[in-house]
Amino acid sequence: MFDFGAVYELYKFEYYPRDSYGSGTVKRMNVYSSLDNVHWNLEWNGKENEEWSYDENREVDENKKTVNLEGVSARYLKLTIVESKKNFFAAHELSVYKKDGSKPFAVGSTNKNEKVSEGDYINMKNYLGTSVKDGANFVDQIQKRCGDINRNGVYDVYDYAFTMFALDGGTKQTGEVSGRIFLVPEREKVKAGETFTLAVTAKEAVNVNAFGKVLNYDPSRLEFVSASPEDSIGQMENLTVNKRYGDGTAYVNLAFANRGDKKLYNGSGALAMITMRAIVEVMPKDEMECEGIWLIGPGIRERE
Ligand SMILES: [Ca+2]
Structure with a gap:
């Protein structure tokens, strides 16, 4: 699991197999994202996607596997192995890329600032209690700004906690x-x-x-x-x-x-x-x- 310490707008994840392509080389993997290390979204379904195969005559770099994460913002990324050689896990390298030019921000900052601040409190108060049924007011102002932390489609006390507890120095x-x-x-x-x-x-x-x-x-x-x-x-x-x-x-x-x-x-x-x-x-x-x-x-x- 990765903890980036703040929310990043992600771009892609890359899996580089071990040089020998032996035990532990991954055939199917799930990739999940989270803002709180509790509620997870499945971003890449290893079962539904085609099995990863490797050409042993080529370099590791040429055999890397890429998972598209465009549009995903997360503080945590979790990998679970669905299928691998001999059920082990091995990797030469695991790389996560952020969207070009994007900056990390604090969980609970719907204004996407490094620290939760008064502006986030004001934004929270403006959209209190909204849900997907409120359309853009929730989707654009809260959900897309990583404000729905428990990902239930409603702006609720669980989400507010990440803003409220962090204010005034925390x-x-x-x-x-x-x-x-x-x-x-x-x-x-x-x-x-x-x-x-x-x-x-x-x-x-x-x-x-x-x-x-x-x-x-x-x-x-x-x-x-x-x-x-x-x-x-x-x-x-x-x-x-x-x-x-x-x-x-x-x-x-x-x-x-x-x-x-x-x-x-x-x-x-x-x-x-x-x-x-x-x-x-x-x-x-x-x-x-x-x-x-x-x-x-x-x-x-x-x-x-
Ligand atoms: Ca929520």
Whole structure:
């Protein structure tokens, strides 16, 4: 695996086989790219592409294999061997080329700067909660600028974390995140026209620097009213937005995150309150996914 330490706009990857073309010479290889070392895109499918063959009468250079990476921006590149001689791996050289004239930039800088800065924060705020359904606003302003770090097609708290935690000189907090965060509906059943709350609740949470999730709901059954923080989460910023789309879908893009170096949340109890209004009679726990709110620790930017 390669870690370039920053995002590079890539051009190509080259595999040079070992001189003898013996054990370990690769016939099929997958090449993946990532911005965070967690979420990977398959850029070259070894199974689907033609098997690599080698002319042993020629020089290594002439037998090199090239994987086109034009249009790919990544901090990490991962190679997995699908098929090789005797199942070993050998290479004379592995080379990654960047696009001519392009400069590396920090993960979380949608303005493509070496360091995450105020302009990235402003850009983040301008496009909070957008998704592929917003078209160019998301695709051009966020996705193509490597802002959708978990690559789920939505600009969400996971993505914001890479910007927020790096601002103002960056967080100095450390430690592994653990515990659980979930939604607790105020009532089991709600009549049409009534408002109700969903308490965003932590259980034995440790080292939380941000939390949230994309919470889908049916806008013909529910209406968003508000999302507000509890005192327990200190200075975390409320980056929650509600989105309704023309195709009849909607979500509360729940997001709270510390900016720069702020105290982590540790403990149990309510973190925030979501208020919704019922359009028809509903059982809140059947309307929204209550489990599995993401907990994000301060070390997300440097995952080994
Ligand atoms: Ca995302």
